[in-house]
Amino acid sequence: MVKKTTMATLVITVLMAGCATKQAENQSAASTPAPAATVAAKAKPSTPVTRIVKSKNGEYDGEIIGTPGANSKFAKLEIGMRLREVSDLIGAPDDLERHETGKRWIPFYFGADAQRLEVLYKGEGCLTYTGGNVFGGGGNELIRITVDPKGTCQRG
Secondary structure (H helix, E strand, C coil): CHHHHHHHHHHHHHHHHHHHHHHHHHHHHHHCCCCHHHHHHHCCCCCCCEEEEECCCCCCEEEEECCCCCCCHHHHCCCCCEHHHHHHHHCCCCEEEEEECHHHHCCCCCCCECEEEEEEECCCEEEEEEEECCCCCCCCEEEEEEECCCCCCCCC
16 A cells, blocks of 8 residues: 555656646746747738727727728728618618527527627628527627728628
């Protein structure tokens, strides 16, 4: 019985020493600055800037991905606007897609974000709205503005 305990203690001690050595190696490698070329290769300059913005009523946060041009339709929009407001302001979208979110499968979730509605405006980008609850009610509030004149923000 004593030998098994001693052997187990020895194995645990060796494993802990190995982990400590590996952690020290990782920390020293992390403190060594990477060459500038490596850092530049990892950065993606074409990735648009994402800003978190409060909705116009201040109840939740939305996203603006990219920067709309000063004279673009999207420059007139605010997070939290209703679909009808947006359509009246900048016109009807060129295409739309509705899909369920993971919240659809949460038991007793009655919020307005169980579905999403994504609309495409050619030459501008995409807008994402809450699509309503599992029963189809509620929703249609703007939660994301994606500035993408190429229109690649819409999934297949």
